[in-house]
Amino acid sequence: MTSPIPSLKAAMAAAALTVLAAPVLAQDTSPDQLLSAYEAEAGASADLARGQALFTGQHTGGKPDTPSCTTCHTMDPRAKGQARTGKVIEPLAPGANPERFTETAKVEKWFGRNCNSVLGRDCTALEKADLIAWLSSL
Amino acid sequence: MARNKTENNETQPGDAETTVKVWDIWVRLFHWGLVMTVATAALTGFFANATWLQLHIIGGLMAGALVLARIVWGLLGSRHARFADFAPSPRAVIDHLRTQSRGGTHRHLGHNPLGALMVFAVLALILSLALSGLGTLGGVLRVGPLAPDLGTDTGFALREAHEILALILAALIALHLGGVAFESWRSRENLTRSMVTGRKPSRSGDVRHAPVRARGLIALTLIALAGGGLAVANATLSGRPVPGLPTATMPELVTEECGACHMAYHPALLPAANWHAIMRTLDDHFGEDASLGTDDVAEITAWLTTHAAETVDTKPARLFARGPEDALAITARPAWQRLHADLPETLFTTQPVGSASNCAACHQDAETGRMSPFAITLPKETQP
Numbered sequence: 001m002t003s004p005i006p007s008l009k010a011a012m013a014a015a016a017l018t019v020l021a022a023p024v025l026a027q028d029t030s031p032d033q034l035l036s037a038y039e040a041e042a043g044a045s046a047d048l049a050r051g052q053a054l055f056t057g058q059h060t061g062g063k064p065d066t067p068s069c070t071t072c073h074t075m076d077p078r079a080k081g082q083a084r085t086g087k088v089i090e091p092l093a094p095g096a097n098p099e100r101f102t103e104t105a106k107v108e109k110w111f112g113r114n115c116n117s118v119l120g121r122d123c124t125a126l127e128k129a130d131l132i133a134w135l136s137s138l
Numbered sequence: 139m140a141r142n143k144t145e146n147n148e149t150q151p152g153d154a155e156t157t158v159k160v161w162d163i164w165v166r167l168f169h170w171g172l173v174m175t176v177a178t179a180a181l182t183g184f185f186a187n188a189t190w191l192q193l194h195i196i197g198g199l200m201a202g203a204l205v206l207a208r209i210v211w212g213l214l215g216s217r218h219a220r221f222a223d224f225a226p227s228p229r230a231v232i233d234h235l236r237t238q239s240r241g242g243t244h245r246h247l248g249h250n251p252l253g254a255l256m257v258f259a260v261l262a263l264i265l266s267l268a269l270s271g272l273g274t275l276g277g278v279l280r281v282g283p284l285a286p287d288l289g290t291d292t293g294f295a296l297r298e299a300h301e302i303l304a305l306i307l308a309a310l311i312a313l314h315l316g317g318v319a320f321e322s323w324r325s326r327e328n329l330t331r332s333m334v335t336g337r338k339p340s341r342s343g344d345v346r347h348a349p350v351r352a353r354g355l356i357a358l359t360l361i362a363l364a365g366g367g368l369a370v371a372n373a374t375l376s377g378r379p380v381p382g383l384p385t386a387t388m389p390e391l392v393t394e395e396c397g398a399c400h401m402a403y404h405p406a407l408l409p410a411a412n413w414h415a416i417m418r419t420l421d422d423h424f425g426e427d428a429s430l431g432t433d434d435v436a437e438i439t440a441w442l443t444t445h446a447a448e449t450v451d452t453k454p455a456r457l458f459a460r461g462p463e464d465a466l467a468i469t470a471r472p473a474w475q476r477l478h479a480d481l482p483e484t485l486f487t488t489q490p491v492g493s494a495s496n497c498a499a500c501h502q503d504a505e506t507g508r509m510s511p512f513a514i515t516l517p518k519e520t521q522p
Contacts, residue, residue, distance in 0.1 A: 086492025
C-alpha cells in the first residue's frame with residue numbers, strides 16, 4: 001500500500017514508537033484520578049471510614065512482622081513513618097506529601113507488596129479506593 | 139681491659155656520691171619515647187576496638203621510626219649508645235652468666251651482655267612489628283604503601299605474625315622489667331633512675347673506657363635523609379592503583395529499588411549465591427513482600443552477582459563470603475555477628491541507628507562496601 005505522504009506516515013510511526021518505548025512517566029496521575037479509576041473498577045463508591053479502619057486495623061492474614069499499615073506508616077499518615085530497617089518513610093497522605101499517588105506504576109507496586117505483607121492477599125479495587133479516599137481527606 | 143683512663147667531666151660537683159655519665163640524652167629520649175609509643179600501640183592493639191586503630195598505627199610507626207633513628211645512633215652515638223660498645227659475643231654472654239652466678243661484682247657501666255641481647259631482640263621485634271603491621275594494613279585493609287602488592291590472604295597471614303610478634307615483645311618487656319629490678323637489687327643501684335638522669339654511681343671496680351665522640355651532625359643528617367626517603371617511598375608506593383577493590387558504580391535501578399526500604403547494600407558484602415537466593419525470594423524478603431517485575435529482578439540480580447564478594451579482594455568481602463548459605467542477610471553472616479558482638483543491643487534498636495541493617499549509621503563508607511575501621515563513628519548518644 002502506497003501512501004501519498006510516506007514521510008509523514010513514517011514520522012508518525014516513529015513518534016508512536018518513541019512514546020511506547022519511553023518509561024512510564026512520573027506524575028502520570030493524581031489521587032482523584034486514581035480514586036475514580038479504582039471506583040470504576042470496583043463498581044462501587046469509596047468510603048472514608050472503611051479506608052481508615054483498614055489502614056489502622058490490626059490484621060492476621062499477612063506476615064507476622066507487619067500486622068498493620070501503621071507498623072511502618074504510623075497512626076498518623078501525615079507524619080513521617082519508619083521502615084523496620086530504621087529508614088525514614090516520607091508521609092503517605094497527599095496533603096502532607098504531594099508526590100504521593102501521582103505515579104500509577106509506583107502505586108500499584110506498593111499496593112501489591114504491602115497488601116500482601118499486611119493482609120496476605122491483594123487488595124481489592126474497592127479497598128484501594130477506600131484507602132486513597134481516606135488518605136486524601138487528611 | 140687496657141683502657142683505664144677516667145673519663146673527663148664525669149664527676150658532678152655537689153653529689154654526695156661520685157657519678158659517671160653513661161646514657162646520653164638521645165639514648166634516654168629514645169628509651170622513654172619507645173616506652174610511650176610501644177605502650178600506645180600495645181594498649182590499643184591488645185585491648186581497644188577498631189575505632190582506636192588510627193592511634194595504634196601512629197604508635198607503632200613512631201616506635202619503628204624511633205628504632206631506625208636508634209640504629210643510626212648505635213653506629214654514630216656516644217660510647218655507651220654504640221652497638222660496638224655492647225654487642226655481645228656468645229662467649230661474653232656465657233662468661234657473664236658464669237661470673238655473675240658465682241657472685242661476681244664485675245659491673246658493666248653500659249649494657250651487660252644479657253641486657254645487650256635484650257636490646258637487640260627488642261629493636262628487631264619492634265621493626266618486625268612495624269613491617270608486619272604495614273603489611274596487615276596493606277593486605278587486610280588494602281591501604282598504605284603495600285596495598286597494591288598484598289591481598290587479603292597475605293594480609294591475614296601477616297596479621298597472625300604481627301599478633302605472635304606482639305606477644306613475644308610483651309614477654310620480652312616483662313623479662314626486661316624483671317631483669318632491671320633484679321639487677322638493681324643485685325648491684326645495689328637504681329637502674330631506672332639512671333635511664334632518667336643518664337648517670338650511674340662511680341665504683342672502684344668499674345671498667346673505664348675512653349670517651350668516644352658522638353657524630354651528632356652526621357647522625358642527624360642520616361636520620362633526616364632516611365626520614366625523607368621513607369616519606370617519598372611511602373608517597374610513591376601509596377600512589378599506585380590498588381587492584382581488587384570494589385569500584386563499580388551502582389546503577390540507578392539498584393539504588394532506587396534496593397534503597398527504597400533500606401540502604402542499598404554494596405554487592406561485595408555478600409557472595410553471589412546469597413544474592414541469587416535473596417532475589418529469588420523477594421515475595422518474602424526478611425519478613426516483607428518486596429516483589430519486583432521480572433525484568434527488574436533479572437537486571438538487578440545480574441548486576442549484584444557480577445559485583446559480588448567473590449569479585450573483589452577486601453576484608454568484608456572475604457569475611458562475609460564465609461559461612462552457611464542459609465545465613466542470607468549480611469547481618470546473619472557469622473563474621474558480621476562476631477565483629478558486632480561487643481556492641482550493646484540497644485545501640486542497634488535505638489535512634490539514630492534504629493536497626494542493625496542501617497550500616498551507614500556508623501560506617502561512613504558503607505556505600506562503598508569497604509567498611510574501613512577508619513570510617514567508623516559510633517553515635518555518642520542513643521535515644522529510645
